[in-house]
Amino acid sequence: MESRRNDFARTFAKNQSWLYAYLVTLLGNVADADEVFQEVCVVLWSDYETFDPETNFKRWASVIARNRVLGFRTKQQREARRLSDVAIELLAEEAVERAELLEERRVALHGCLDKLSTTDRQLVAKCYGDANRSFLNVAEQLGRPVNTVYKALQRVRRSLRECVDRQVNAQL
Amino acid sequence: MPQDQPLHDLVDALSDRSINDEQITELNRRLETDPDCRRGYLNLMRIEAELGALHQPLASLSFDDGTALVDQARRPPAPKSAFSHTNRSTRFLQMMGALAASVAITAVCSSWITYEGVKGKGPLASLLTDPHSDSSAPTTVARVAATRNCRWSGDSSELGFGADVTGGQLLELETGFAELTFAGGARVVLEGPAAFRIADADTIQLYSGRIAAAIPTETVGFSVRTPRLVIAESGAQYGVVAGLHGADEVHVFEGAVEAKAVDGQGHVMGVVNLASLEAARFRTTNHRFARLAADDEGFVRSLETRTGPGEGLLAFDNFAYPTGPVAWQNGGFGWVGPWADLEASPSEMSGAAPSNGVVRGSITAGDLVALGNRFVQSGNANRVRRVLSTSLGGVFDAAGLVENIDGLRLIGRNSSTVYISFLQRVSKTDDVYYGFELHRGDGNFNRVLCIGNGADGNGYGVSTSFKIGAEKHFESLGDENEAVNFFVVRIDFGQDDHDTATVYRNPISLQDESSCVATAKLQGMFAFDRVSLGNFEGSKLHEVDEVRIGTDFRAVTARNVASWSDSEDGGLADAGPNYWPLPLLSLR
Secondary structure, eight states: OHHHHHHHHHHHHHHHHHHHHHHHHHHSSHHHHHHHHHHHHHHHHHTGGGOOTTSOHHHHHHHHHHHHHHHHHHHSOTTOOOOOHHHHHHHHHHHHHTHHHHHHHHHHHHHHHHTSOHHHHHHHHHHHHSTTOOHHHHHHHHTSOHHHHHHHHHHHHHHHHHHHHHHHHHHO | OOOOHHHHHHHHHHHTTOOOHHHHHHHHHHHHHOHHHHHHHHHHHHHHHHHHHHHOTTTOOOOOOHHHHHTGGGSOOOOOOTTGGGOHHHHHHHHHHHHHHHHHHHHHHHHHHHHHHHTTSSOHHHHOOOTTOOTTSOOEEEEEEEEEEEEEOGGGGGOOTTOEEETTOEEEEEEEEEEEEETTSOEEEEEEEEEEEEEETTEEEEEEEEEEEEEOTTOOSOEEEOSSEEEOOSSEEEEEEEOTTSEEEEEEEESOEEEEEEOTTOOEEEEEEEOTTEEEEEETTTTEEEEEEOOTTSSOOOSOOOSSOBTTEEEEEOOOSOSEEOTTOOOSBSBSSOOEEEEOOGGGOSSSOTTEEEESSOOOBTTOOOOSOEEEEOSSSEEEEEEBOOSTTSHHHHTTOEEEETTEEEEOOTTOEEEEEEEEEESSSSOSEEEEEEESSSSGGGEEEEEEEOGGGOOEEEEOSOOOTTSOSEEEOSOOOSSOEEEEEEEEOOGGGOEEEEEEESOSBSSOGGGOOOSEEEEEOOOBSEEEEEEESSSOOEEEEEEEEESSHHHHTTOOSOOGGGOSOHHHHHTSTTBOSSOOOBOO
């Protein structure tokens, strides 16, 4: 029993990064993903004995995660601006199929972050450190206009995405 | 491949939670119809997710390769990159710790939601299935140790004395009391009406009703949870009230307890620390705790207590008296009269002496349930005694234990065996004399056995004034301490008054004497007819509680009930509450 639990812990550890990204993809932001991630983890650990180690963890976990996402959306206000059910179904399937390719992008990102200037790294840290992405707060902390902060972040994002694309393409 | 800037803008707006109606419509249209757009969206969101994971200070969701993290202890440290100041591995471990707590709390909270959704719709057990339970392989997590006037709802009706309780069961106790023991050593008494679920061997979820819990120091990880409170304390005895309408309370009987208030998502909303005989009520209206005095008499804390002799237990006193002098108190059973002051501090010589007194609360050790109050000798030159019922036809005579010696009717017939148990504590070590004493008549010279310190100038140990020939009159009991010590004394009365006293100090088992190692053995003439408690000189307090005398080891260790050790399952028995892997520890 203990061995099985340990095996599951290792499998979970290998896949949790993907699982979190899966939720961010379907929910569209990290704040909602944080909340649902906790719920999904509860269910996964509660049901770990039902997981067959010979099967695909991502596919098994994705079913649970998708159901939790749908449950979360029913609790949201109707007027919330969110992805459509159809879009979610399509993305949910492809996020499992393309998991390995997406993992390359995650690894590449770390190298790209190292190349940022100190100022840009601080900007990224402050903006992404706020799950609600309040640029007003960040602007106050940095003593700069909100619009300036936002534009700076867009610039850094573009830079990082281009860097990731280059690194991934270079490996092909 | 050139960047799809419009898609980038849409993803930025979505992830920044600033997307407008027009943008979300456009994004959905493209995702639903364009595979390249979906691919691009997945690529962008993978970066967004990682950036979020790297920088969330609370969630600490930084993800390295899972294998590397799990196996990091086996790898040499990697050189730090310019961005690795976030210490991802450390934050991962922090996250896992937080997650583990979150898993437990959230699992409980989800059960509350389920329960709240079905209450009032009929028998819960038939309506509610535990999504977390594995019905194919139910696991026994607790056992019904005792019941009193129990009536269960639905399928739980067969939960009688000795029944096993499987994990995940939702139980409704309509009326009466049920005492459960857990493999880890925890003991609880539930009072109907109560609805609860024993999620696993370490968790009891109380939806409504009252529970009294005794959690040994050695029990790790056991918790009592209500929809609004979490109490996960070992080395304590406490009661919990879960009100369906939001008035949850914690009452501490023994030890120190930290109670946490949680919201519906399991987030901790507040913490209160309580000492013995303190209580708190959590108010959902303002999410604050209100402190109050513990209602230690309002909870039924054990169903074991007998009101008279039986099952090998012949005499008992747990000092369930009002606070004040112990003299003239006449409770328990197996005695022929009340406690009497033999000696008392000079200033208290007139009447009953409060320096031989009863104070509120019990002392306890291991998983013994502390009931009633306790005896305390707060002064010097104090001794109280109480005579046992050795008269013709009395409880000890009926048990065949009494013989006439020197004109006295004493417990000590040849070839018989008697067990005595008690809890003892002193506030200061090596501070002259104190002792739990057995006497034949009053007076120091009639002290047949003494467990304490300083008798006849000896240190901490067991001593007698009735040694035989060249035999020793004192044996050490090890290092004296200020903890609660639980003693079991076995006296084998031999031929020609050659008796043997075997002393177990904090025995490793309360169930099986053969697994216990004697702390000391003494030869002498130990027939007795009364119990005395003495405290002379020095400045210490001498406390005694839970005095039991009987003919069976389990009778005096309060273990003549169904418990884990009764199981034929060796694994459970080995893990049962009656096998303490460590010496007993004091609760405070």
